[in-house]
Amino acid sequence: MVRKLYLIAGLYAACVIGAVLSGCSIYDKEDLSKMVATPGDAECQADGAKNGEGDAEGKEKSGDKTEDVESNTDTDGESRGEDMTRLRDYSQISTKKYSWYIVRDKNHGMSGCDNSFPLEQYDAFYVDRVCAEKNEKVMYLTFDCGYENGYTEQMLDVLKKHNAKGCFFVTMTYIRDNPDIVKRMKEEGHQVGNHTVHHPCMPEKSVEEQKSELKECSDFMRNETGYEMDMYFRPPSGEYSEQVLQLAKDMGYKTIFWSMAYLDYDVNNQPGTDYVIDHFAKYHHPGAIPLIHNVSSSNAQALDTVLTNLEKEGYEFRSLNEMKIE
Template identity: 35%
Template sequence: MERVQTDEPVIALTFDAGADRGYAEQILDTLASEGIKATFGMTGRWAEDNPDLVRRMVEEGHQLINHTYSHPSFTGRSTGQPPLSTEERLAEIRRLEEVVAEVTGSQETMRPYFRPPYGDYDESVLRDLPLAGYTVVVMWSVDSLGWNGLSAQEITDRCLAGAEPGGIILMHVGAQSADAQALPGLIAALRARGYRFVTVAELLNLAG
């Protein structure tokens, strides 16, 4: 899913956490001060490196979605590698589940929400995911491109230009992205347009 069909002015902020700790704390502080629940696509390695932040995300009511343990391309499209086997794909998904359960001490499940590394998926991935309990591939309607060096203002302008009811905005927590710096202004600008913020799960519920 890249967005859901709805006339309601709702939008989901999603953040991928797979590189460094970056600005994750700043992002969580902003979300907390604004009273917003967001969705975090997390890798297992990131969760192992930042257990305090994973626990904070859960405690503050954010949604976690499965982004694999080590962020390999399941199809190889973006990395030029051979596609992963079904067994390798399932191992990546389940290892992350184990890490998050261990870190949080919670049985909160990320199922059925999966965000493919690099956004790479095909029919074989769609066949394999349900074997691990995942049936919703969470993509995005707008990529902030903060990871690609855009400034905070450029990120804000890009996300506003692509904003639409039921949309999903992709941002990152990593230090190479100015998404965290753009976030307060983006939230204010979207609210000025009448938007309210929901998690991906809440967005799907609105779609009925």
């Protein structure tokens, strides 16, 4: 009996040594979760999942001891963010609500904004500062999509005509009601960013509610369309707090505000085609991120002319993935 026990123990030890030498690939997902002691040590992931490029840093508190923990994101940008959001004490981060605003520059310089705190520390941006400082004529077109009003596919046609890329920030209900349009966005090389489930005032929500707004929208995108949501977040109505921005960063998102905007979202009080064309002519600037609402008839009618005029000025329209973030 004793001899059998020694034999079993020896075989078990050999298996463990073999597993260590061969890496983590032999473990299934459940086994791996048991192996990993802390999220920061998870260098091997099941099913061949790759780590992304998220570099958000957080604090893991244990009594009075505080340790730095590095956060990474996998292919869907959120699973490692799950670890980060559990580690951080969000009660220590300001919940003061801000409403995004810009100060236009009529000389085609970079717009001003609220400088209460540096956005970049939260991976939040409203302009490509590198392009602006180098006077590179690049623009990043962004569209907010809360619901469909019959104009989005027309706008996609225009983008395709100009070989222009954009990012469409969609709510969960937009995905639910328009899965084929969302698929087309992805198929034609655009980004689809997170605009939450219910379009709430995020600073007025609890941390768990904020997290749910982002995660449920992303999960629904994957399940409904088969595409992963691009890891860009636009706060509904431009309302945010440092806590909201930190949570989004910890979940793997870059928050994208805007450096150009006008009142285009009220479908019953549209600014008009000429107004939109003139607005872009007056306020375009290198590194600009314009906010364009997909429900606007004025935008739909003006977009082709706007892009044509900007191309004559030397502009190109790049993907947010090409932003020069330093």
